[in-house]
Amino acid sequence: MEIFNVMGKYDYEQLILCQDKASGLKAIIAIHDTTLGPALGGTRMWTYDSEEAAIEDALRLAKGMTYKNAAAGLDLGGGKTVIIGDPRKDKNPEMFRAFGRYIQGLGGRYITAEDVGTTTEDMDLIHLETEYVTGISPNTPGAAGNPSPVTAYGVYQGMKATAKEAFGSDSLEGKIIAVQGVGNVAYALCEYLHNEGAELIVTDINEDSVKRAVENFGAKAVGPNEIYGVDCDIFAPCALGAIINDETLPQFKAKVIAGSANNQLAEDRHGDALHEMGIIYAPDYVINAGGVINVADELAGYNKERALKKVGIIYSNLERVYEISKRDNVPTYVAADRMAEERINAKRQSRSQFLTNERHILNR
Numbered sequence: 395m396e397i398f399n400v401m402g403k404y405d406y407e408q409l410i411l412c413q414d415k416a417s418g419l420k421a422i423i424a425i426h427d428t429t430l431g432p433a434l435g436g437t438r439m440w441t442y443d444s445e446e447a448a449i450e451d452a453l454r455l456a457k458g459m460t461y462k463n464a465a466a467g468l469d470l471g472g473g474k475t476v477i478i479g480d481p482r483k484d485k486n487p488e489m490f491r492a493f494g495r496y497i498q499g500l501g502g503r504y505i506t507a508e509d510v511g512t513t514t515e516d517m518d519l520i521h522l523e524t525e526y527v528t529g530i531s532p533n534t535p536g537a538a539g540n541p542s543p544v545t546a547y548g549v550y551q552g553m554k555a556t557a558k559e560a561f562g563s564d565s566l567e568g569k570i571i572a573v574q575g576v577g578n579v580a581y582a583l584c585e586y587l588h589n590e591g592a593e594l595i596v597t598d599i600n601e602d603s604v605k606r607a608v609e610n611f612g613a614k615a616v617g618p619n620e621i622y623g624v625d626c627d628i629f630a631p632c633a634l635g636a637i638i639n640d641e642t643l644p645q646f647k648a649k650v651i652a653g654s655a656n657n658q659l660a661e662d663r664h665g666d667a668l669h670e671m672g673i674i675y676a677p678d679y680v681i682n683a684g685g686v687i688n689v690a691d692e693l694a695g696y697n698k699e700r701a702l703k704k705v706g707i708i709y710s711n712l713e714r715v716y717e718i719s720k721r722d723n724v725p726t727y728v729a730a731d732r733m734a735e736e737r738i739n740a741k742r743q744s745r746s747q748f749l750t751n752e753r754h755i756l757n758r
């Protein structure tokens with residue numbers, strides 16, 4: 395990998411490799427853009443096939459956070475961390491404390507939170523070493539805790555906005571919704587959907603997760619490879635990224651794709667294909683912003699009511715995305731990028747301004 399070529403292509407600011415032999419920490423912090431403020435984005439712990447794959451994931455996810463935070467109206471830039479390892483086997487407290495010290499060393503340029511493979515308890519360990527962490531346990535005054543339930547609420551709201559665009563009504567009653575991955579976000583999402591009278595089809599590589607959704611929400615279970623082609627109104631990808639690709643595209647029967655996963659399009663051309671097929675795609679970083687809106691609220695001392703109110707922006711943002719998409723006849727992912735870039739470009743001249751302010755945005 396020609397690192398500076400890759401960073402130059404999408405104008406990344408910084409890539410930091412962190413190694414701590416004693417704890418086994420191997421972390422990659424990618425900071426994409428701090429035009430709007432310090433970079434906020436979660437820490438993912440995952441087993442990667444190669445170090446290159448881990449760097450690519452960190453970079454891609456960090457860019458997604460720049461656009462997510464901009465579209466959500468947050469005064470925050472985009473960054474993300476990946477820790478290489480198996481979250482079920484390779485964690486230890488020292489690893490997260492060592493990682494916390496690396497974050498502290500960045501002096502506020504990057505603030506972390508949970509993502510796949512990390513928990514509120516991990517954030518609490520990081521918090522022993524640095525203030526630049528969110529999503530810490532609510533027993534610390536002003537802390538927001540696990541962001542997943544609020545992400546789910548945002549996806550639910552975004553799904554309703556997208557249903558209105560596709561079906562003329564935002565009611566999900568009677569809609570058949572196929573959910574890929576029933577983890578932290580999707581389980582809470584399924585509860586909203588079930589309560590509104592939707593019929594659920596679910597899959598997961600974890601059998602217990604599937605069982606829970608079947609038992610509690612009367613969901614029908616299918617195998618992980620079957621989910622793309624099931625007869626449904628809405629497909630909700632809530633596992634990992636790149637699931638809209640050459641293999642899955644011809645299988646989709648849904649009229650809407652709306653789920654929580656980050657980086658759902660394997661490549662931009664797959665978003666173009668959805669547009670041509672008449673499938674309405676809710677751009678991932680717009681619909682899944684609930685979690686980051688929630689943890690960002692913690693920066694000023696968390697208030698749940700205020701945070702949930704702010705998550706309401708997801709519904710109206712998606713209405714705006716669909717308006718731009720129709721007006722300019724562009725795929726929805728392009729419309730979302732235009733919306734986010736408008737905000738970033740307007741602030742471009744004050745790039746990295748947060749570092750020269752007397753006070754950091756964090757004022758817990």
Ligand SMILES: NC(=O)C1=CN([C@@H]2O[C@H](COP(=O)(O)OP(=O)(O)OC[C@H]3O[C@@H](n4cnc5c(N)ncnc54)[C@H](O)[C@@H]3O)[C@@H](O)[C@H]2O)C=CC1
Nearest residue numbers: 541542545575577578579598599600618633654655656685
């Ligand atoms: N947790 C949050 O607040 C946010 C999460 N997201 C994204 O939403 C997605 C889900 O996040 P979480 O629910 O927190 O993660 P999670 O790890 O709790 O859930 C993911 C689920 O997907 C399942 N899974 C993995 N590969 C699969 C496959 N090939 N087929 C079927 N199931 C599979 C896993 O077994 C797990 O149950 C991730 O892409 C994450 O980056 C985005 C924004 C915020």
Ligand SMILES: CC(C)CC(=O)C(=O)O
Nearest residue numbers: 435436507508541685686
């Ligand atoms: C999980 C969130 C708190 C932040 C994040 O990394 C995301 O939205 O993907």
